[in-house]
Amino acid sequence: MHEITLIVKYFIKDDMLNEFLAVLKNNGFPEVVQSENGCIEYNYFVPSFGKSNEVLLIEKWQSEKLQKEHLNTPHMQKMKTFKDRFVENTTVEIFK
DSSP: OOOEEEEEEEEEOTTOHHHHHHHHHHTTTTHHHHTSTTEEEEEEEOOSSSOTTEEEEEEEESOHHHHHHHTTSHHHHHHHHHHHHHEEEEEEEEEO
């Protein structure tokens, strides 16, 4: 098994950053993901200044297979139901 790291950038719609962060927290992110099998790291970051519409997510998994399984969990399916309300665009970089 080879570890996999994902750098995910969420570009948030205007003036919706705080609401997006609140919904994540109210749904147990990142703690619920951090308890998943194979999760090494799963943390959200916001810039300390400037770019008030970005959220950075750093994910590290024991394997690509376990990261893909994570996408099918009930909480990730729930995230799909609210993400489009807040997120304008998403970029993902994968490092193996």
